[in-house]
Amino acid sequence: MLICNVVGARPNFMKMSPVIDAVKKKGFGQFLVHTGQHYDDNMSKVFFKELGLPKPDVHLGVGSDTHARQVGRIMIAFEDACLKKKPDLVVVGGDVNSTLGAALVAAKLHIPLAHVEAGLRSFDRTMPEEINRIVADQLSTLLFTTEKSGNENLEREGVAKERIHFVGNCMVDTLLRYLDKATGLCPWKKYGVEPGGYAVLTLHRPINVDSPKALKLILDIINKVSHDLPVIFSVHPRTKQHLMEQKIETSRSVQICEPLPYYEFIGLMAKARCILTDSGGIQEEATVVKVPCLTLRENTERPVTVSSGTNRVVGTDSKVICEAIDAILAGKWQAGRRPPLWDGKSGLRIADAIEAWAAHR
Numbered sequence: 229m230l231i232c233n234v235v236g237a238r239p240n241f242m243k244m245s246p247v248i249d250a251v252k253k254k255g256f257g258q259f260l261v262h263t264g265q266h267y268d269d270n271m272s273k274v275f276f277k278e279l280g281l282p283k284p285d286v287h288l289g290v291g292s293d294t295h296a297r298q299v300g301r302i303m304i305a306f307e308d309a310c311l312k313k314k315p316d317l318v319v320v321g322g323d324v325n326s327t328l329g330a331a332l333v334a335a336k337l338h339i340p341l342a343h344v345e346a347g348l349r350s351f352d353r354t355m356p357e358e359i360n361r362i363v364a365d366q367l368s369t370l371l372f373t374t375e376k377s378g379n380e381n382l383e384r385e386g387v388a389k390e391r392i393h394f395v396g397n398c399m400v401d402t403l404l405r406y407l408d409k410a411t412g413l414c415p416w417k418k419y420g421v422e423p424g425g426y427a428v429l430t431l432h433r434p435i436n437v438d439s440p441k442a443l444k445l446i447l448d449i450i451n452k453v454s455h456d457l458p459v460i461f462s463v464h465p466r467t468k469q470h471l472m473e474q475k476i477e478t479s480r481s482v483q484i485c486e487p488l489p490y491y492e493f494i495g496l497m498a499k500a501r502c503i504l505t506d507s508g509g510i511q512e513e514a515t516v517v518k519v520p521c522l523t524l525r526e527n528t529e530r531p532v533t534v535s536s537g538t539n540r541v542v543g544t545d546s547k548v549i550c551e552a553i554d555a556i557l558a559g560k561w562q563a564g565r566r567p568p569l570w571d572g573k574s575g576l577r578i579a580d581a582i583e584a585w586a587a588h589r
């Protein structure tokens with residue numbers, strides 16, 4: 229049994245790391261393919277170091293481009309890798325273009341596919357990730373879900389029940405593993421702020437940052453928020469490019485920094501007063517560290533973070549966001565509970581399910 233694990237973009241590293249560890253313990257053969265979708269040291273290499281990921285056995289080096297060109301390059305290079313190495317199972321995670329490209333190749337070569345973080349749906353097909361999720365799920369033999377809404381979505385879309393495994397959240401495995409270490413490093417000191425005395429901001433969704441009008445609107449709101457609460461803004465390269473092009477100004481209480489390494493980022497998140505984000509994974513991480521989270525989008529594909537956790541979907545309306553910040557500062561926010569099976573053992577459940585599948589295939 230030879231398993232091919234695929235990573236490509238930043239969030240893949242935290243999701244796939246527990247799977248790689250758990251599969252290794254089972255004694256299956258495996259190899260790691262990095263598509264190269266993310267390539268800057270602070271978007272990729274630093275996570276390999278901090279998470280102790282093995283060096284990729286195959287690096288496809290695809291880099292950035294339009295969606296079709298990027299996915300096309302991933303497919304061409306990944307097909308070569310599969311033909312050479314002949315894996316028995318391809319494992320992809322999340323919803324990035326690398327997930328889509330690798331899933332299509334596996335399906336076309338008749339290699340069974342497993343999808344980690346299956347079934348999430350924002351029901352918004354203008355999001356590239358929604359397309360990637362739908363396709364990867366339809367092509368998968370093994371579908372590993374993080375929350376019950378994932379099972380419901382998949383069953384409604386006609387996926388056979390026996391293919392769906394509710395295993396919990398691998399990103400949470402990684403978070404729980406490194407959280408104490410991260411907070412022990414006191415990353416807030418570097419920014420001259422105290423635990424509970426700052427907000428953390430991330431922004432990278434095309435809908436929020438690619439249009440100058442949308443980006444300016446959000447940063448006007450953030451400037452307002454920063455009067456009450458200093459903001460640490462970890463800037464994604466996509467966002468940085470637009471900030472520089474549009475010459476958008478931020479207030480002095482907004483500290484702009486490069487994409488942060490994992491320990492520093494989760495340490496900052498865990499002790500923040502609140503988190504403002506348009507990321508998917510950060511909504512989940514905020515729920516686990518029990519920090520109020522404002523999602524700067526119109527929807528979420530992770531509804532359990534709202535129903536059980538600390539998340540509220542607030543869009544980009546200034547009044548709604550400022551009222552939410554007031555509520556947080558007044559201590560009026562839901563405390564949140566950790567959702568079922570977000571317990572640090574999801575990677576092990578995935579390895580068990582792969583083992584059971586391998587025994588009967």
Ligand code: UD1
Nearest residue numbers: 237238239265266267268271292323324325356357465466
């Ligand atoms: C991608 C994912 C998104 C995920 C995000 C996490 C897709 C469609 N989108 O978005 O779901 O939430 O990663 O970060 O897969 N760039 C660099 N250095 C890098 C990588 C990218 O400078 O190492 C710049 C390039 O200008 C590139 C742009 O960022 O054009 C966007 O990169 P891309 O991978 O296409 O999408 P993300 O916005 O990172």
